[in-house]
Amino acid sequence: MPNKIYYIASCDTCRKIIKTLPKGTDLVFRDIKQTPLSLQELEEMHALCGSYEALFSKKAQLYKSMDLKNKSLTEADYKKYLLEHYTFLSRPVFVIANQVFVGGTQQNMLQVMKALDHV
16 A cells, blocks of 8 residues: 555645655655545544544534534544545545554654654
């Protein structure tokens, strides 16, 4: 399975992170706004991180506008929303050497850089 980054091209955070990646990085870039996640891709991410909630962005505008924070969401709900709309995926998501890294925190990006050094 090729190493991938799932991102949104119009996302400022994603653009900044992509600029920091080492030149020649062997990643398949997937703009999830242009090409939505497939069920298989979501299942692969879930298998690596163990939870749909871990992949879910609670910062998304839709999360707030749909008042989801006041609902008790199950794993099935998180999965459904992740497949319904790209904005619910916490991004960027890197899948590198059968590891998944979700979000653009500084700590996460340090781990991504280490993982990229070893591929």
